[in-house]
Amino acid sequence: MAPSPTIDTEAVAVRRATRPDLLSIHRLETRVFDEPWSYSVFEEFLGEPAFLVADLDGRLLGYVVADRTPNNGRDFGHIKDLAVDPEAQRNGIGRLLLRRAVSRLLVEGVVRIKLEVREHNTVARHLYVQEGFEPRNRIPRYYHDGEAALVLVYESRQ
Numbered sequence: 001m002a003p004s005p006t007i008d009t010e011a012v013a014v015r016r017a018t019r020p021d022l023l024s025i026h027r028l029e030t031r032v033f034d035e036p037w038s039y040s041v042f043e044e045f046l047g048e049p050a051f052l053v054a055d056l057d058g059r060l061l062g063y064v065v066a067d068r069t070p071n072n073g074r075d076f077g078h079i080k081d082l083a084v085d086p087e088a089q090r091n092g093i094g095r096l097l098l099r100r101a102v103s104r105l106l107v108e109g110v111v112r113i114k115l116e117v118r119e120h121n122t123v124a125r126h127l128y129v130q131e132g133f134e135p136r137n138r139i140p141r142y143y144h145d146g147e148a149a150l151v152l153v154y155e156s157r158q
């Protein structure tokens with residue numbers, strides 16, 4: 001793939017996703033994933049504090065979806081989806097979205113955050129490990145096409 005044009009990441013705003021973002025989010029989802037979520041799944045996450053978008057002057061460049069499960073005051077977070085527009089990748093936007101989602105979850109009182117990633121998705125795996133997620137276990141045939149998932153976990157140090 002040709003290198004992405006450089007984007008001024010400083011000018012990228014990360015903010016909560018809103019209903020008018022959903023069409024662009026879903027369009028991007030279908031571009032980057034072989035097994036994309038349906039529109040209605042994104043709708044269900046509206047209002048989650050860590051459902052965030054990266055916005056450059058009204059253009060949606062990426063999104064992250066994360067939520068929180070209560071657990072007797074030691075809540076768990078779950079990063080469920082992360083994507084950046086292929087034309088905007090390699091500009092630090094994926095890292096920015098991931099960091100903001102993690103911070104948001106920690107502010108909400110989460111002590112541990114997990115995610116699943118395709119075993120062969122070395123780009124995403126590299127990013128997650130750089131950001132402090134540690135591989136915990138492997139789930140064979142987790143995806144419909146038979147690929148295994150790796151479960152990665154981030155522990156709050158507070």
Ligand SMILES: CC(C)(COP(=O)(O)OP(=O)(O)OC[C@H]1O[C@@H](n2cnc3c(N)ncnc32)[C@H](O)[C@@H]1OP(=O)(O)O)[C@@H](O)C(=O)NCCC(=O)NCCS
Pocket residue numbers: 032081082083084085088089090091092093094095096116117118121122123124126127130
């Ligand atoms: C994974 C993804 C979100 C990364 O977004 P991005 O904006 O391109 O990532 P960044 O520019 O913030 O890069 C962060 C790190 O990711 C890794 N990375 C990103 N692109 C890479 C590439 N082409 N090759 C190798 N590593 C890469 C590197 O570790 C990079 O850090 P570095 O620049 O210091 O080497 C993006 O590639 C994407 O949308 N992929 C398709 C959807 C997907 O796989 N989502 C994750 C599902 S679990």
